[in-house]
Amino acid sequence: MSPAGVPDRWRSVLPHLAEPLPPDHTPQTASGSGVQVNLPMELVRQSVRPKEFWDIPAEVVDAYRAFRPTPLWRAKGFERAVGARVPVYVKYEGGNISGSHKLNTALAQAYYYARAGVKELVSGTGAGQWGTALAAACALFGMKCTVFMVGNSLRRKPYRGTLMRTLGATVHASPTTLTEVAKQAEAGVNSLSLAIGEAVEYASRTEGAAFCIGSGETYSILHQSVIGLEAADQLAALDAEFDAVVGCVGAGSNFGGIALPFFASAAEAGTEPPLLVAAESSTTPKLTRGTYAYDRTDATGTGPMEAMYTIGSSYPIPDSHSAGLRFHGAAKVLSAMRHRDEIAATAVGQVQALDAGRLFTRGEMVLPAPESGHALAAAASLAGGGAEGSNGLLRAEKGVVVCVSGHGYLDLGAYQQLLDGELTDEAPDPQALRLAMGGLDPVDGARQLTGAGAGHGR
Structure with missing residues (x-):
């Protein structure tokens, strides 16, 4: 850590993976080549080199100091509101110009x-x-x-x-x-x-x-490791006990940022990591109902095909207020870890998510984004009776750490619908899911999941 308490190095999980990530597949266009993305070489290196610590450029550290370190606290008001059995610790990333971890x-x-x-x-x-x-x-x-x-x-x-x-x-x-x-x-x-x-x-x-x-690229998840690195130091200062870490997942940078540094630390120490729980939208259930296959990351069809848990890039995702979670696939790092039972997942509807956000607002005086509400709903379940997840019932016995990835001040229309009783959830169409995933090339050894409780365990 730098003297000001802002991390001056990012931490990569790549050295701690059991095996290298599956290589990308580059589809060929009629002209013989795909779209070329002008990626700086340092970002390429951060995506492929199994180097654990990367120095953060001084100019970036200086920019971070305007809003980092971000606060972490025990959310006692939220605990009371949801009937938590164990402490819930919140890492809040909404206090900057973007209003989020991005x-x-x-x-x-x-x-x-x-x-x-x-x-x-x-x-x-x-x-x-x-x-x-x-x-x-x-x-x-x-x-x-x-x-x-x-x-x-x-x-x-x-x-x-x-x-x-x-x-x-x-x-x-x-x-x-x-x-x-x-x-x-x-x-x-x-x-x-x-x-x-x-x-x-x-x-x-x-x-x-x-x-x-x-969000989904390996280098962007590396940059987000400042969240987990700060959280680890802050939790240690509080002498906090916890056995679960939660973040919401669109493509995965927020969840990766809070969770993967804890995985790396446990791997380095040779200890069992906390239960790492990805909270996704029930409208876009790639980690709970998707398949581990090669799929495109965008709608051009000319970019690289990446190994990911996906519901198919052609799937017509139902509309919801959690637009940041409405991405068909998960980052290849998280997908590989999901496939090896190293992370778990649970799906949350927007009504449940925004209701958790409402309770958090009343208890903690912070209005979370709808996306963050998914993580809070999952944290409430983990700290209470348990959450239906990718390996059955997910439950914390010591404490839960949850990342509130952003504020919801520009999402008040969603909360207005919740308060007026007008908010609903649209369930994914099983037939449409099958069609969207049907033509994909599975990663070796993968199988399609069939429900929120199906698939691999931790």
Whole structure:
């Protein structure tokens, strides 16, 4: 740790994996090559080298000091509200301009891209937290920023767009009329995969621009390790006992950031790690009902095919307020660990998630994002009677650590629907899930999951 208490090194889990990650598959286009993403070599190295500790550039550490270390506390009011049997400790990442953990990797990526000579960063965003974080990082490092935001989410949260534009970004509601991938998409498709696909296409044809992604890549999970590293020190200072760590999962950077440093520490010490629980949306149940297969990460169909737990990139994900969780697949690092029983998962509906967020707001005076509500709902179950999960009943016996990944001040429309009794959950269509996963190439030894309680254990 640096003298100010801000980590000055990131910690990678790669050296502690039982075997290397499965290699990507690059599909071939008619011209013979896929879309090329201009990735700085340092990010490439962070994705593939089994090096445990990586020095954080001084400029990035300086930027972190504006909002790090982030607070951790025992949520006694929340414990009382949910009838917890064991303590619940909260690590809160919402106190920065983006309102979420996304700024941790946005600052690092903008630094590396700027050093590589890139003038403009382009990306897709779901709930808008990543887009806001990237806009802020680009502003800090003197770069242009273009964001394709899931249209339904932007219409619900127009002030996300306002904030990004205030930071200097250009914001487009996806699907747009600017890209071929959007023109060829099925009518009514409105997903993060499509927004990312538009960003990939736009960046590939724009001089001086590069596509930039904020969640599922191995290097972005590495950058998020500051969350878990800080949390470990803060918990030690409190002499806190815990045996479960929880985070919500879209593609996986928030969960990876809070959970994987604990896994690495246990592996290094030769001890049993805590129960690591990924809380996903029941509308997008890749880790509880998906298959471990090669799938595309965006809607272009020309980027690398990665080994991931997925419900299929063609699956029409039901609409929900948790746009940041509406991604069809999980990061390849987390997927590999899920396949080896090293992490567990549970699916949470948005009504349960927002109700947990309501209770947390009353008990702790912090309004969580809907995505974070999924983690809080899972933490409440773990600390109470147990949560239905990927290896049966998941339960904490000592204490739970949960990452509240962001604030919900731009999500009050969702809470209004909850309070008015208008919020509902739309269950995934089993037939549509089967069709979306049916043509995928399974990773060796993988099998499709069939329900929230099916699949591997911890």
